[in-house]
Amino acid sequence: MGYYKKYLPLIIGTALAAGVFVGSKLNFNDTTEKIFATNSKKDKLNRLIDYIDYEYVDRVNTDSIVDVTVNGILENLDPHSVYIPSDEYEENADDMRGNFVGIGVSYYIYKDTIAVIRSIKGGPAERAGIKGGDRILYADERKIFGDSINRDSVISYLKGEKNSKIKLKVYRKNKDELLDFKFRRKEVPLISVDASYKLNDDVGYIKLNRFSETTYNEFKDALDDLIDKDIESLVLDLRNNPGGYISTAERVIDEFLEDDKLVLITKNKSGDINKDYATRRGDFEDGKVYVLINENSASASEIVAGALQDNDKGVIIGRRSFGKGLVQREMSLGDGSAVRLTIARYYTPTGRSIQRPYGNGNDAYYSDYEKRYKNGELEHKEDIEVVDSLKFVTPKGKIVYGGGGIIPDIFVPKDTSVGSETINYVSRSGFMSYFIFEYLEQNRKQFSGMNFKDFVNNYTVDESLSKEFIEYARFNEAQINLTGYEARLKKALKANIAQQLYGPNAHELILNQGDLMLTKVLELEAKEKAAQ
Incomplete structure (x- = not known):
């Protein structure tokens, strides 16, 4: 656990980055x-x-x-009122808009060069023919490789106005000359749907990583596709989803709740109350829904889970969520910077606030994970602290609690088996991804012509690759010893190869094999069918 404590602030900070920047469209x-x-x-x-x-x-x-001064003032308010300096504003805005204008590639600064991991599906670079492994050397005749290269300058060269022209010179392995590409920059989505596929004949699965402006449309396309494939139940995976726009969360909820069901209550300092209800929209109101949450599911994720739980719709599975019940509105400060200021509290349909206390300061607030770990609640539901005075009852008589996150209907403990925590960290970390990129640099031909189905069924990570990564991790800055974790490690390596070759859907599908929460869903489904 030593390495994990070392990296915990980074993990939590990254997970909550979007959650603390929740947008609001309230009409106070x-x-x-x-x-x-x-x-x-x-x-x-x-x-x-x-x-x-x-x-x-x-x-x-x-x-x-x-x-x-601004940061000092905000730190004395609440943990989610935040200042965004002008030099960080555009990146934050892209994250919440769910898109940016650019060429549409994921890349590394590999040694001194922009190395394409893969072109984003449907983006301008993919349509132009840029492939994984390509090196972008010049943009509009400007040299963008060498010792002086930095991430900020790269972004400024590749981004630009919508429909503006860009000329790239690209090195491709085994080609004698540089390749020329000319195309226009377009809006490129920051994908919210990490994965969408069928778990079995009747159960679909959608994983959301945020609630941005574009999330609902992505989600609706994924849901419609699964409905067309005749699913009867849906798993909505909101684990590690830090939140986003309230309006987006409400539109997702509307797909599941019948007309006029209460979705959300918001209240400002003056006591003004807004109530939002489900509309006539909704294509999965008759289907069964399971929502997966964990300790890093925050904000808009909790709005979705709370609205469904309080309306006795579906089953919430996992561990107690983060506990953020505050609403922010973004306000410009006139110089390119902005503040996202808490303007209201929100309440689930039964009237409960799920905001956990923050009176002991930000450090105590953000170290809550460690407290939960120590008191045992990540492994045992009975160790979750509840307050009887914050007890609420749903229309069908189910008892739910306020005061700090959404407590699931069915508890699934954190996997604490040997190696699970370690492998989970490295499988989603930058240095495994970077290692895999280097591996593909030497072995990309091996996968030429192999589709994802063939990859899943026929490709096996061999011992030499596993051992090579163990050595790589041991001498990496993290200095993680993975000896003895080979079986789990091979799955993580395979998932990372799949991500770089086939995209995030492939990555999640492989990592989800044997997942404890998904196993619980399938057990519940099997019991229900056996009882019919």
């Missing part, structure tokens, strides 16, 4: 004039900055002082 009536009224407190801060600018003995970057 605070006017701009009221919000930005001048007062002496603001004058005091402005005057102090002016004194430092004009009178202080040394030259000071007052922009950095302002950033520190």
